[in-house]
Amino acid sequence: MASSSAQPIPDSVDTVLDLLSAHDYVADRALSTCVFLALRLGRPLFLEGEAGVGKTEIAKVLARALGRPLERLQCYEGLDLASAAYEWNYARQMIEIRLAEAAGAADRERLGRDIFTDAFLIRRPLLRAVEGVDGQVPVLLVDELDRADEPFEAFLLEVLSDFTITIPELGVRGGGAAPIVVVTSNRTREIHDALKRRCLYHWVDYPDAARERAILQAKAPGVGERLAAQVVAFVQGLRDQDLFKLPGVAETLDWANALMQLDVVELDPAVIDDTLGVLLKYQDDILRMRGSEAARILSQVKAELGHGTAA
Template structure:
């Protein structure tokens, strides 16, 4: 990572200030976890409900450190090739045909093979990019969606910050990237990976902090409307919903109300715009029945 920027951050308070300047509003726990991850050179595993700001934290850290953000989005079935590298087969084939034309088919097999597996034909996927393009922030998003084998592979990469490519050689990071892993806890991340990381659980923000986030991210949002939206979202989270709304949904809802030029939240407008904050019919019905849209 940008070592001079890291050294400038001498305490969690400095991290709070740096993140605050990017528009991210951390609490003390988040700032402390991020500070320790940078100073100790350890990956930071952030778990929590969707919409608690895990991904946004990685983006803001990259912005605060003035380094690229490289994102690896995990999904079911992801494998090492998708995360690490691939070879540009069409370009390799074109190169081979060019050599055949120049040598009239009299190719030196060993020299030809070595010319096909060079950096010009190597396609960097996120993990390899992070090793080759440090300093950077590497975001491994939703690691809980990957399977056990990929998790074990990732642990190996994060242990040494290097990978061995059989046809190419070993690639080692000049300096370790700042790694942020996120998990929505759809399954438990294995203890071996957790031991490699610092750990932080992110909660939904309390009411005053959520109001401040809304007003900071949406300039021009009236204080009263921000209070009403945040309050309604907080009350929704107290219900047993299939997908409780996160900060992102609260922002979407407030932005929708701004687009309608609303200055305050009433029951009719809240019901009309509920699709901005709730994504399941059952949740909308439960919220409507509970009468929590307006106090």
């Protein structure tokens, strides 16, 4: 939940690094620089990368760290204006019309004006973002834009150009202080260049082993040092394989927490085979890795870490 007062925009890249770290987000300097510039220049931040690498978490952390409300728009095929920006409360409008008719109201033109007011307006994330939330400028997360249709992408570009939304019955809304905008994409399709040009772009890659261990330490501090090293090294090894879907950081954290629940203190081939479904989400990938292939990667991991050989 956002705090009652917004915090100032960070004044340096190092401040951004410290801010993210204080909220358990371990970022590299390139990402922190892009975040800093987006905040200082007032530009939307466009983050692209594989699922599970921490794109969405950036927006959540910024909202917490800066004391801003978070408005999240989860994109999907068929997303339209009514779901993204606003719609009229037709049920309430019909009730108002019936009540007016029962009371003998004859001025239909006045009734038409009365039912198209703020009292009957349902605000969705985009409208709340450009208007502000309880007097605060929010963080707007447009999540997985690549899942939405191209016509919605064009509408979003218009909104991001001046941070206003025109409601025919009420006029232009927004246009004040611009929200902090984070747009994410898993790159299941290409986003139009016009929208990318409006944003600062950063590709969020899988972390190297050192940074992934730091993430694991921050997010799952109860995992023992030996197990954490093996978990990270094994996941890094999986990412070198030709799999349909490589495990992201989210899967690393899920696996570490699952192993803790099983009271595992050190990886062995049996426990890996039993828990591969936490890491891999496609049966073909699981069948390919289970057994001798997982044991081979584990043996290599233990040799590199000096933890002995697999049992």
